[in-house]
Amino acid sequence: MTSLPLYSFLPIFLMISSSFAQFDGFNYDESKVPQFVLPDPLTLENGDQVTNAHVWKNSRRAEIVKLFETYVYGKAPDNTSSVRFGEAEIEDHALDGTAIRKQVKLYLGGTQDGPTADLLIYLPAGSNSPPPIFLGLNFQGNHSVTDEAGIWLPISWMPEADDETVVDHRATESGRGKKGARWPIREIIARGYGVATIYCGDIDPDYDDGFQNGIHPLFYDDGQTRPRADEWGTLAAWAWGLSRAMDYLETDHDINHNQVAVLGHSRLGKAAFWAGAHDERFALVISNESGCGGAALSRRRFGETVKRINTKFPHWFCENFQKFNDNEDELPVDQHMLAALVAPRPLYVASAEEDLWADPRGEFLSLKFASPVFTLLGRRALGKETMPGRDQPLHLDVAYHIRSGKHDITLYDWQCYMDFADEQFGRNSK
Ligand code: GTR
Numbered sequence: 001m002t003s004l005p006l007y008s009f010l011p012i013f014l015m016i017s018s019s020f021a022q023f024d025g026f027n028y029d030e031s032k033v034p035q036f037v038l039p040d041p042l043t044l045e046n047g048d049q050v051t052n053a054h055v056w057k058n059s060r061r062a063e064i065v066k067l068f069e070t071y072v073y074g075k076a077p078d079n080t081s082s083v084r085f086g087e088a089e090i091e092d093h094a095l096d097g098t099a100i101r102k103q104v105k106l107y108l109g110g111t112q113d114g115p116t117a118d119l120l121i122y123l124p125a126g127s128n129s130p131p132p133i134f135l136g137l138n139f140q141g142n143h144s145v146t147d148e149a150g151i152w153l154p155i156s157w158m159p160e161a162d163d164e165t166v167v168d169h170r171a172t173e174s175g176r177g178k179k180g181a182r183w184p185i186r187e188i189i190a191r192g193y194g195v196a197t198i199y200c201g202d203i204d205p206d207y208d209d210g211f212q213n214g215i216h217p218l219f220y221d222d223g224q225t226r227p228r229a230d231e232w233g234t235l236a237a238w239a240w241g242l243s244r245a246m247d248y249l250e251t252d253h254d255i256n257h258n259q260v261a262v263l264g265h266s267r268l269g270k271a272a273f274w275a276g277a278h279d280e281r282f283a284l285v286i287s288n289e290s291g292c293g294g295a296a297l298s299r300r301r302f303g304e305t306v307k308r309i310n311t312k313f314p315h316w317f318c319e320n321f322q323k324f325n326d327n328e329d330e331l332p333v334d335q336h337m338l339a340a341l342v343a344p345r346p347l348y349v350a351s352a353e354e355d356l357w358a359d360p361r362g363e364f365l366s367l368k369f370a371s372p373v374f375t376l377l378g379r380r381a382l383g384k385e386t387m388p389g390r391d392q393p394l395h396l397d398v399a400y401h402i403r404s405g406k407h408d409i410t411l412y413d414w415q416c417y418m419d420f421a422d423e424q425f426g427r428n429s430k
Helices: 053-073 185-190 234-251 267-278 306-312 319-324 335-342 360-369 371-376 411-425
Strands: 084-094 099-107 116-124 133-138 194-199 260-265 284-288 347-352 398-403
Touching: 053 234, 053 267, 053 319, 053 335, 053 371, 084 234, 099 234, 116 185, 116 234, 133 234, 133 267, 185 194, 185 411, 194 234, 234 260, 234 267, 260 267, 260 411, 267 284, 267 335, 284 411, 306 319, 335 347, 335 360, 347 360, 347 411, 360 371, 360 398, 398 411
Parallel strands: 133 194, 133 260, 260 284, 284 347, 347 398
Antiparallel strands: 084 099, 099 116, 116 194
8 A cells, every 4th residue: 555654643732621522442642543654545556646637537536436435335326217306395485585495305216105305495585596505414304404384294213312302213293493503594595505404314214224224225136135245334325315315406496506515414424425525516515523434534543433433333334344443554545535535626624622532633634634636636725734723714625623612513613614615606695
């Protein structure tokens, strides 16, 4: 493996405090991060250097996609022609008349009796031209992101809640608006952006059932009962769902489908990152505190590790990823190469100061070590820049911030994403 120089570690930036989200038995001490060697995104598998955009685009990029498919997320099916869209609801006077709301059913197996996913869309009312849009999955149902009464309740499985919002693994009316703080739709609309979301469990419920529910079984070969070792886990299924939502957005003339930003928080940030890295139709990619298996470098083993994530969430990645439990140095990729796959499109990675489990420094370093690829493709990447202080967004053609506070996606994060989208899409929405 051709490698980048050994990385020697910068002084400790983040102080440890008992209020930080962390679990016992994991490393939160920068001085204990092992030395490691990263695979070089710009060395082809035959050992040649990538010295121009043509070779990146036509050879190296595909090699890296294949490595992530084979060893990390698993390969999703190529044949998606069966997905159908239908049963749309349109409300022209949503959010006190400031927005147009649409709800679209995605028939994932092409038939009404198979699994369906509900895509909820808000667009600013009275736009002069089709607006750009943010697309992301949500954790607890479309009805949880806004308290508008007309939102369809999800019918798919949901994790139990410690209140009455979920009963017998099904959403109830009382969950309406419960996650509104994570989806500041009115602010997004006021700045002229649209926003679209799907409940992740509509695509694949988030628990280990041996891949019997969700979309996996729809694509099994005859006699197949679970994905092969290099085939998709749940994160890749969610990413696939985001791409199917993109298929719909491309057909909707009320939306600027050349300006779709894909984003997600935490596990859904991992899915959004993989979707955006893989599917080049996404014009902007945003990872909010995606951590291990998302933006954070696996080889640092800081906070959550490959072994822990594969043990606690055995359904998230492909089976091959388990080979790297306590064995990160053998990974043929690291997450800076996921960041590199986004280039030359803009990429925003964000961390939270108290979210050590997600390894903020490891998230920043992924962006930094992806720089040679962004630079080769003519984009303004991180050069000498060091990790910025809290709440000081750093925006080039890649962007990073570390927000004060805990693991979450907040209005502040969204404001930073909209500012960056303004810069990248040539808008001035403030
Ligand atoms: C944690 C997991 C993280 C992150 C988080 C979340 O339990 O260890 O990788 O995904 O859940 O999604 O909130």
